[in-house]
Amino acid sequence: MSRTFSAPHLVNPDTRSRVLSTAESLGYRPNRAARALITGRTHNIGLIVADIANPFFPPLIKAAESQARQRDYHLFVADTNEDPIMEEQLVQALAKQVDGVLLCSPRMSNDLIEKLRREVPLVVVNRAVDGLPAVVMDVANGAKAAIEHLVGLGHHDLALLGGPRGSWTNREIRRSAMAAAKLAGANLTVLGPHQPTEAAGAAACDAVRATGATAVLAYNDLMAIGLLEALHDRGVDVPGELSVVGIDDIMLSRLIRPKLTTVSTPTAAAGRAAVDMLLQHDDERRTNALVTLQTELIVRDSTGPNPH
């Protein structure tokens, strides 16, 4: 009898235990897909990220999965390869199989997000979208702290190694870094857009040096690390000749030499928060809920005083 599983409280304890033991001996397990058909709740969540192998995402995925399963949900994970078109396809493909989708660091337009939210409940991570539940990191404040840190070290000529087109985070960083530089009376040259990868960071090395900057803020740690590698190959001393700051504080950043100064973003907390927002009942959910997670500048060894 299905009530034993779906509404245990209004069934006779005797009957219940009898059913339970029979079920046990038969190895019976309720079929969630069949249940979903009638209840409309699948107890599945979709998680869409730009690149599973980008070290930024695994801690987020892990935290989301853990939080989801604690609430008896399973997690679909899908990878868009940084392709906005793939994002749309994936949301639609998963829509019928999940109770909601976590869209992490989307590259698609806000208009498209608006369209997709009508097909399936959406929570967006790393993007603020009007009227949509979202989890963002306060990267603006982080970028500001990074610029102030560099200016405090005597740097006047700064460069920003920009991230991918379509990234809300990238826009926030640029806006905030430009404002902070202006306020401090420093020059800031903006480079980009670039893919958020180590290879792109390395490839941008010469462009960075051509700006004449003595300090660089990168869109993320991966690009900063790529830049560091290329700088090392060219015999440029960090932080002696050039200071480098990243954003994210991925595991790598404290393991490389010099240890990377970076803005730490709470990725695991973001994963948990996103799951919580998706799963909290609609009546509690304010449609414009926006959770902003704090960031923190971690000063390590890749930044130093202006050599000039």
Place this chain on the structure above:
Amino acid sequence: MSRTFSAPHLVNPDTRSRVLSTAESLGYRPNRAARALITGRTHNIGLIVADIANPFFPPLIKAAESQARQRDYHLFVADTNEDPIMEEQLVQALAKQVDGVLLCSPRMSNDLIEKLRREVPLVVVNRAVDGLPAVVMDVANGAKAAIEHLVGLGHHDLALLGGPRGSWTNREIRRSAMAAAKLAGANLTVLGPHQPTEAAGAAACDAVRATGATAVLAYNDLMAIGLLEALHDRGVDVPGELSVVGIDDIMLSRLIRPKLTTVSTPTAAAGRAAVDMLLQHDDERRTNALVTLQTELIVRDSTGPNPH
């Protein structure tokens, strides 16, 4: 009419296109859960790993997801936190929702795997189980090559930094390393079991030094890197005083200094192969199919001649 989607070839092209355009205008998408109920095929795959945030797994997950979706399958990802009990629970929880489960680096017993395979088709990665489709890396050969490399550098006193209990890979490495050391007339001290983490590698530093070994092979790169960090903190020069070899060739390993000498394992290929094995029709599937992927020793900067 459902035939339009499930058996397009035996429907009148006119009718078909008419149905299709109507469906399109209604935004209709077939419900896979309902389809699964009757066909018995969910078009979903479960992927169970010990730790999503362990850098070894993301490339495997990414490759598996990509391969699965190319074949119109979605991927559930779950994390066991290195807990064998969680492995069992997860397989059972996913069993009804998937057409098969990819069990990566399982820590559970072979007996339990035998039991679970009766509930859901299983493909095992990083473990050879009799009569079960499996994808393994030839770590035995990799460990042998590592030992020979170290002996070739003049090292006679070696240590093996062992991995987790229950790991087939760990047993393979130990067996092969011991055989290779014996053959070369070198001493090999085996340490462990340890968690396969950077922290555990660092924590084992003093134990490693106490063995008097001049060269160490670690269960994986993460442990080797932890060891390197601890060695650095203690002012021990690598490879001047101690040589270190890892296994896996995770992205980190070529980014740290000294760059880690390691045995590269084809993790992406393993993810793809596992999906392929699961999805190939049962009639083609030999029950004892075992795919063995080759490994390769990558000599970088963490190994050098015996100082004595």
Place this chain on the structure above:
DNA sequence: ATGAAAGCGCTAACAG
């Protein structure tokens, strides 16, 4: 080549 009907495993609603 197409329409109609049965039924996958489950829950909801309704009787008892």
Place this chain on the structure above:
DNA sequence: CTGTTAGCGCTTTCAT
């Protein structure tokens, strides 16, 4: 409190 019934969206079988 418990047995029965209808039907979720789809595919399959059986008619036509």
